[in-house]
Amino acid sequence: MIDIAVQTHDFDMAALYQKLSRRAAHGAVVTFTGLVREVAGGDLTHLSLEHYPGMTEQALQDIAEQAKARWPVGEIIIVHRVGTLALNEQIVFVGVSSAHRKQAFAAAEFLMDYLKTRAPFWKKEHTTTGERWVEAKKSDEAAASRWQQREVEP
Structure with missing residues (x-):
């Protein structure tokens, strides 16, 4: 399963983790959550993220499908926020489940590198x-x- 969301509202990491860990055959769940961080100089007040609806979701789907083609992973969840975000707000969530940790870690790292x-x-x-x-x-x-x-x- 691939679950993609681009949204303005915050996400619940615990709920997303629960979705990833529901299959008993998957002994590994790897997640990454990115936060809005301070920039050099310490003068950031907030971020604005824009996207092109439809194109963005398809690009995320394509990236997730590439990860599934490379590694034997089960579930992939990508949530990316858009709009106005303050310091320390969650901006992105990537989660991967797999039978083994190596594949889950590699797929999660690949997903983040390609998202960026x-x-x-x-x-x-x-x-x-x-x-x-x-x-x-x-x-x-x-x-x-x-x-x-x-x-x-x-």
Whole structure:
């Protein structure tokens, strides 16, 4: 099962974990939750995230299907928030269940790397001195590109 949501409202990590852990055959559940964090300089007031409805959900679905094709995982849940988010608010949840931990960890890491570089979200930082669009980081691109050189891992 793949469960994708793009939403303005917050999500409940415990409820999402429960959905991931309902199959007895899956002995591993790996989750990642990203929070709005302070930027260098300490002047962030909030973030604005925009997306293109329909295109964004399809891109997330495609990324999740790529993970399922690479690793024997069961459930994948991706929740990404859009709109205005304050410091320390939850912004993204990625969860993966699998029979074994290695596959669950690898799939979750792959999902986050691809979300950061291939999902159509536009992020603007609002600071005490103005606002600026967030550009892609070379480190995020490097993290995502390493998956193109890897074969399916056990």
